[in-house]
Amino acid sequence: MKLSFHGAAREVTGSCHRLEFLDANKKSHAILLDCGMFQGEHMCGDKNMTPFGFDASAIEAVFISHPHADHTGRLPKLVKEGFTGPIYMVEPCAGLAKLVLEDAHHIMQEESEKCGSSVLYEMEDLTSTFEQVKTVSYHEHIELASGITVVFHEAGHVLGSSYISVDAEGKRVVFSGDIGNDDVPILPDTEPISHADVVICESTYGHREHEGANTRGDKLREAIQDIIKQRGVLMIPAFSIERTQELLYEINKLLLEELHTKLPIFLDSPMAIKATALYRHFKNFLKFDESILKDPDKDFFSFPNLRETLSVAESKSINDAVPPKIIIAGSGMMSGGRIMHHLIRYLPDKNNRLLIIGYQAQGTIGRRLYEGAKKVRIFGEDVEVHAQVSAIGAFSAHADMNKLTRWLKPEDGKIPQKIFLVHGDPEAKEVFATHLRHTLQTEVVVPEYQSIHEW
Numbered sequence: 032m033k034l035s036f037h038g039a040a041r042e043v044t045g046s047c048h049r050l051e052f053l054d055a056n057k058k059s060h061a062i063l064l065d066c067g068m069f070q071g072e073h074m075c076g077d078k079n080m081t082p083f084g085f086d087a088s089a090i091e092a093v094f095i096s097h098p099h100a101d102h103t104g105r106l107p108k109l110v111k112e113g114f115t116g117p118i119y120m121v122e123p124c125a126g127l128a129k130l131v132l133e134d135a136h137h138i139m140q141e142e143s144e145k146c147g148s149s150v151l152y153e154m155e156d157l158t159s160t161f162e163q164v165k166t167v168s169y170h171e172h173i174e175l176a177s178g179i180t181v182v183f184h185e186a187g188h189v190l191g192s193s194y195i196s197v198d199a200e201g202k203r204v205v206f207s208g209d210i211g212n213d214d215v216p217i218l219p220d221t222e223p224i225s226h227a228d229v230v231i232c233e234s235t236y237g238h239r240e241h242e243g244a245n246t247r248g249d250k251l252r253e254a255i256q257d258i259i260k261q262r263g264v265l266m267i268p269a270f271s272i273e274r275t276q277e278l279l280y281e282i283n284k285l286l287l288e289e290l291h292t293k294l295p296i297f298l299d300s301p302m303a304i305k306a307t308a309l310y311r312h313f314k315n316f317l318k319f320d321e322s323i324l325k326d327p328d329k330d331f332f333s334f335p336n337l338r339e340t341l342s343v344a345e346s347k348s349i350n351d352a353v354p355p356k357i358i359i360a361g362s363g364m365m366s367g368g369r370i371m372h373h374l375i376r377y378l379p380d381k382n383n384r385l386l387i388i389g390y391q392a393q394g395t396i397g398r399r400l401y402e403g404a405k406k407v408r409i410f411g412e413d414v415e416v417h418a419q420v421s422a423i424g425a426f427s428a429h430a431d432m433n434k435l436t437r438w439l440k441p442e443d444g445k446i447p448q449k450i451f452l453v454h455g456d457p458e459a460k461e462v463f464a465t466h467l468r469h470t471l472q473t474e475v476v477v478p479e480y481q482s483i484h485e486w
């Protein structure tokens with residue numbers, strides 16, 4: 032078997048791995064596990080434009096772990112370069128992936144207008160790409176050729192996320208995709224691995240431990256109680272997929288069951304509103320408390336106080352609502368989107384709060400606020416920060432060191448012979464690699480970009 036890495040090797044984005052093996056008749060096959068985009072400060076950076084390092088037309092099938100752009104964003108490029116085979120993913124993943132790739136196209140176009148860079152794909156390329164998508168079920172056996180089977184398993188990272196197992200040449204290779212955190216409110220738990228000979232494992236947070244789920248609820252409750260008392264505004268910049276829906280679910284429970292208030296919550300992000308509609312549609316793929324499941328008609332994300340402001344006019348009307356109020360808006364890192372307008376309006380007032388619930392990259396306004404800046408510049412305007420700024424780490428969508436280590440121990444008790452660490456900053460990978468070599472006593476490889484490994 033031959034494995035090569037074409038992204039997310041010694042970095043976090045661009046997940047794309049090529050696996051080559053022989054079937055029972057000694058015929059060779061090549062597949063891709065993910066085909067993601069490199070993301071950084073500029074989405075349309077040169078790295079996405081560089082050749083894949085393999086012949087796209089010779090790939091037989093692609094298997095997609097989950098909808099995030101860093102796992103799907105180079106699919107249209109692959110199709111443009113001659114790939115004609117099926118693109119397998121589970122059903123909810125297909126809907127969300129389309130949203131994600133349309134949004135990425137929109138951002139690339141904006142950047143192209145600003146800096147003259149070329150866009151990676153056009154909307155028509157997306158149409159032809161999605162014509163090749165074949166949706167499958169979890170645990171369905173996809174027989175690629177005699178002796179070769181691929182299966183999707185629940186990863187618990189976002190709606191429709193999977194880890195993927197490939198049985199070929201009498202061995203099982205497991206690809207993690209992104210593995211979810213423990214105790215996520217609405218997602219099923221990550222399935223344990225039954226058996227694996229080789230694992231390609233993400234390591235985003237392989238170097239640290241997350242705070243517990245209880246801390247998350249406590250901090251959220253405290254922030255809401257505060258703005259009720261101060262008649263203020265709670266701003267939560269959120270990522271459209273998964274974290275927004277988890278937040279809505281948790282806030283709903285808090286407001287209705289504990290705080291008994293009809294405080295208005297504005298969901299002010301077109302992308303998050305569309306993603307939430309998909310969450311409603313695919314609610315059978317989610318996990319809810321017993322009490323909620325007993326009521327089959329319950330719409331889990333449409334509680335009475337929720338107002339979805341899709342149009343610009345609706346978004347502007349949020350200003351007229353008398354506080355206290357909660358505003359959930361993108362972008363999650365405060366690098367653009369509707370949250371910017373709310374920051375300008377509400378940051379200068381000490382009665383308001385900003386709650387940061389996700390990773391803030393270097394160079395973003397979110398990072399500056401997270402680090403305690405007293406003044407930020409938004410749309411050419413200096414904005415004084417008097418609102419209270421706090422952060423909750425437990426909303427992370429990724430497993431930490433403990434969860435990944437547990438997941439890497441298969442149920443049959445046999446530790447995988449080889450573990451390749453991908454999808455992590457070099458420092459995180461080195462720390463996690465040393466930890467795994469010590470705890471699991473097995474070979475751990477931190478592969479380089481475009482390196483080839485055979486066994």
Ligand SMILES: [Zn+2]
Nearest residue numbers: 097099188209
């Ligand atoms: Zn992801």
